[in-house]
Amino acid sequence: MILFGSTNCGVCQTIKPQIETKFSDKFPDLVMVYIDCEQLQAVCAQHGVFSLPVVQVFFMGQKFIEEIQGFSLLALGQKIEQVFMKMKR
Structure with missing residues (x-):
């Protein structure tokens, strides 16, 4: 899971610890990476991220989920x- 955010994005800074806490407990095999788009603009552009926050979830190298700006953590x-259920089958 990649969370694209920024230190100047209040929503990003609010959801970052929530994602880390909720999802690390529920999905211990899911690795979360945070990318600060202010410092790594080229990386964000390569991933098609031009607004914040963005969450992209990859399984076996393939993007399965992308949530942009206003989304529910639930x-x-x-x-x-x-x-995960589909992958276990």
């Missing part, structure tokens, strides 16, 4: 759980 967790 819904995001449900989507991740659905993909």
